[in-house]
Amino acid sequence: MCGLQHVRCLAHVFNLTVHKGLKNETVSNLLKKVRRIVGFFHRSSTAAARLAAIATALGMKPLRLIQDVDTRWNSTFDMLERFAGQRTAVDATMKLRDLKIKEPPLTEDDGEFIDQLIKLLEPFKTAATVLCGEKYLTVSLIFNYKKLLTLHVTAHDLDSETISRVKAAMLAAMICKHVELFLVECSLVDPRFRDIQFITDQNITDALAAIKNKMSTIALRMGLMRQTAVTQEEAKATADDSDQPPQLNVLNDEEQSDDNNNYKEQEPAIVVEDTPEADNDKKPTSALGRLFDVFITKEESSAADKVKLELNCYLKESRAKLKGNPIDW
Structure with missing residues (x-):
């Protein structure tokens, strides 16, 4: 009604796109394994302490594992990225018998698949973070990010069969009515x-x-x-002038007589007709007129x-x- 254009939140569209891709059966099974392992270290303070000690011994920075939440944007990416960074310490900790960990460790294929998912999801995390900014313009970024991510989720020959299916699901979800x-x-x-x-x-x-x-x-x-x-x-201005009474010039008898005598003695006026040549000879006499008359008289x-x-x-x-x-x- 006011001529304003409604633009759907693209960060929310990206979040829905990621969820569509993660519904793939292979991806879903892998995420269940990771969630169970992360949940074990969250529930056991002893296991978390042993994990931190082993990470330090391996020369790694001990970091707490992250559990993803469905309603929190990019939390699955954060969980996989943190898990991949701490995986060496996690595998070593899970081999300790005194912790009685029932969850089986991940295989090498699972680790490679996690790396592929991280590479796939990372641009969505970056785009959502940038588009949620409040101190800079974001509407001019929408078209560019959408095109870039559309190219990113387009399947390539080097993609595995599972990644190709995930990309196809994400690409279909990105077709929004912008x-x-x-x-x-x-x-x-x-x-x-x-x-x-x-x-x-x-x-x-x-x-x-x-x-x-x-x-x-x-x-x-x-x-x-x-x-x-x-x-x-x-x-x-016209209203202000109309409010003032007219000024009458009243002459006494002597002034009126002198004025009549002066009128009689005046020589007849010479009437000069307006000609184009006369108009061209007219020049502004003020300094401002000489400077700006040529500009303000143009159409x-x-x-x-x-x-x-x-x-x-x-x-x-x-x-x-x-960056500007x-x-x-």
């Missing part, structure tokens, strides 16, 4: 991403046309606002011309650094 044109506009007006490579020429053409229309609309509104303000000022450019000039100047500027703030730019 307004692509609006997101391309946001990317183009961000000096960091206006020449990004995966924006097609047709996207750029359509987005630039939409941007020009919006800029023209804003320029026209600003012009109407300025015109309204000037009209109100003129009306106020003002249309809003479309100003928008085109402004947009072309922007597109010719060098791209801003990725587009607002400061």
Whole structure:
């Protein structure tokens, strides 16, 4: 109703995408194994202490294992990443007989599969973290991150059969109803991403046309606002003048007689017709007039011309650094 564009939270879309991929049967079984092992070390303070001691002895930094939560974004990635980093200490601790650990240790194939999942999920963790920022612009990042992650979850020949299935499920979940044109506009007006490579020429053409229309609309509104303000000022000045009584010039008899005599003695006025040559000879006498008369007497450019000039100047500027703030730019 107000002309505002609704954009769905892409970080939430990414979280749902990851959950779709993790529903794969092979992935689900592996996650159950990891959760049981992590849960054992969380329940047993003795096992957690032995794990920390073994990690220190192996020259590793002892870190507490992380248990994932369904409602917490990226928690499964955090669990797998921490488990992979502490796996050597975990395997050594699970071999201790006095702890009576019933859970079987993971196999080498399980370890390799965990590494593949970490590599697959890491970009989603990075994108969600960046898009949840509150001190910088994020709407111009949506189109770019969506395209990058779409390429990331596209299956390749080197992927295993299970990873290919996981990617296919994630790719299907990423097809959301985002307004692509609006997101391309946001990317183009961000000096960091206006020449990004995966924006097609047709996207750029359509987005630039939409941007020009919006800029023209804003320029026209600003012009109407300025015109309204000037009209109100003129009306106020007219009202102030009308409130004052007219000043009458009353002459006494002697002043009126002198004025009549002066009028009679005046020579007849010479009337000069206005000609084009006479208009050209007229020059401003004030300093401000001599400086600015040539500019203010020119016909003002249309809003479309100003928008085109402004947009072309922007597109010719060098791209801003990725770490920079587009607002400061």
